[in-house]
Amino acid sequence: MRPASxxxxxxxxxxxxxxxxxxxxxxxxxIPDACIEAVLVDPPYAIAVCGxxxxxxxxxTRAAGQNFERWxxxxxxxxxxxxxxxxxxxxxxxxxxxxxxxxxxxxxxFEIRDVLMWLFAQGVPxxxxxxxxxxxTLKPAYEPILLARKPFTxxxxxxxxxxxxxxxHIDATRIGDARYWPAHLAFSHATTCTDDACASxxxxxxxxxxxxxxxxxxxxxxxxxVEREAGCExxxxxxxxxxxxxxxxxxxRRNVHPxxxxxxxxxxxxxxxxxxxxxxxxxxxxxxxxxxxxxLEGRGFVGIEREPRYVDIACARLTHWAATCGAGGGSAVxxxxxxxxxxxxEARKKGGTRC
Ligand SMILES: C[S@@+](CC[C@H](N)C(=O)[O-])C[C@H]1O[C@@H](n2cnc3c(N)ncnc32)[C@H](O)[C@@H]1O
Numbered sequence: 001m002r003p004a005s006x007x008x009x010x011x012x013x014x015x016x017x018x019x020x021x022x023x024x025x026x027x028x029x030x031i032p033d034a035c036i037e038a039v040l041v042d043p044p045y046a047i048a049v050c051g052x053x054x055x056x057x058x059x060x061t062r063a064a065g066q067n068f069e070r071w072x073x074x075x076x077x078x079x080x081x082x083x084x085x086x087x088x089x090x091x092x093x094x095x096x097x098x099x100x101x102x103x104x105x106x107x108x109x110f111e112i113r114d115v116l117m118w119l120f121a122q123g124v125p126x127x128x129x130x131x132x133x134x135x136x137t138l139k140p141a142y143e144p145i146l147l148a149r150k151p152f153t154x155x156x157x158x159x160x161x162x163x164x165x166x167x168x169h170i171d172a173t174r175i176g177d178a179r180y181w182p183a184h185l186a187f188s189h190a191t192t193c194t195d196d197a198c199a200s201x202x203x204x205x206x207x208x209x210x211x212x213x214x215x216x217x218x219x220x221x222x223x224x225x226v227e228r229e230a231g232c233e234x235x236x237x238x239x240x241x242x243x244x245x246x247x248x249x250x251x252x253r254r255n256v257h258p259x260x261x262x263x264x265x266x267x268x269x270x271x272x273x274x275x276x277x278x279x280x281x282x283x284x285x286x287x288x289x290x291x292x293x294x295x296l297e298g299r300g301f302v303g304i305e306r307e308p309r310y311v312d313i314a315c316a317r318l319t320h321w322a323a324t325c326g327a328g329g330g331s332a333v334x335x336x337x338x339x340x341x342x343x344x345x346e347a348r349k350k351g352g353t354r355c
Contacts, residue, residue, distance in 0.1 A: 012315075012319045017295060019303045031082045034163075035279070036082045038273045039090070046064060054306070086166025088150075089110060110150060123139050169273070232255045232313060263289055
């Protein structure tokens with residue numbers, strides 16, 4: 001049952017995750033300064049994804065872009081405040097509006113550190129189809145991911161010693177059996193490819209074949225139906241505006257969030273920027289994937305989500321995965337927004353346990 005206050009808070013007996021049902025800006029203001037190790041967020045992109053109102057910014061192309069940038073600056077400034085010095089923020093974006101996202105984040109005070117790309121093969125072109133083989137968009141095949149950092153004074157080593165942040169966890173995110181250094185992605189044919197066949201380690205071929213075991217790069221397919229629905233068995237079936245490609249009818253699902261990220265990708269990103277036992281914040285939590293990834297990596301999670309229908313889905317998924325983790329489980333109950341010092345110490349002791 002949903003508590004009636006404006007800023008409702010959910011957690012379960014495992015106490016590994018907390019989800020605030022509220023507008024992100026309002027809820028962020030309730031979080032104390034410098035108590036979060038990493039922000040991992042998939043915010044609205046201002047592209048009206050699947051016709052969702054929460055992804056629309058009014059004002060025509062240019063003004064909408066400016067509104068989106070100003071709005072981004074607002075939440076990013078709060079994210080900066082709650083991060084520990086040197087804490088990283090990772091934010092997904094859309095190729096069309098990424099410049100606004102990056103500017104907003106930089107104006108808020110973050111250092112822009114890198115841009116990663118998530119390649120996928122299952123994008124659906126949302127193009128008008130005009131006679132004569134004409135169209136208006138390309139097929140989307142990647143999402144850019146911004147890597148930013150809260151500035152700190154002194155060296156990375158001294159900041160790491162003092163706050164546990166400011167560095168990337170390279171060994172925790174190395175790729176494949178050969179343990180390659182994690183890349184922000186290069187996507188081209190291998191030099192040994194011929195016109196007839198790709199080399200066995202060519203990324204183009206690897207994406208094509210979806211054979212992650214052979215990768216030098218981190219490849220991850222979109223979330224499967226099974227992954228999206230796990231934990232949602234008690235929720236009602238609904239018809240959702242999911243990416244349907246050529247399918248004309250809306251899909252009937254229990255998890256109807258239209259932009260569910262894959263857990264594996266989020267786990268890799270959690271490991272990259274969050275020290276063992278640290279807390280990950282996602283101010284636009286959606287169906288809770290960031291929180292699931294944080295728990296599976298032994299980190300704490302604080303999420304914010306405004307839409308009650310998604311809060312229900314996120315609570316169900318988080319409760320399910322907390323139990324799977326052996327972290328407790330049970331139904332969502334009310335509690336304080338950020339874990340206490342003692343609770344964090346306990347979580348640190350568990351540090352980095354994987355399921
Ligand atoms: C791109 S989705 C996140 C999806 C998520 N990564 C997942 O895997 O399910 C962005 C989410 O932000 C939420 N949202 C939009 N505006 C918000 C606001 N002002 N405050 C809190 N949540 C908001 C939307 O309801 C949506 O669920």
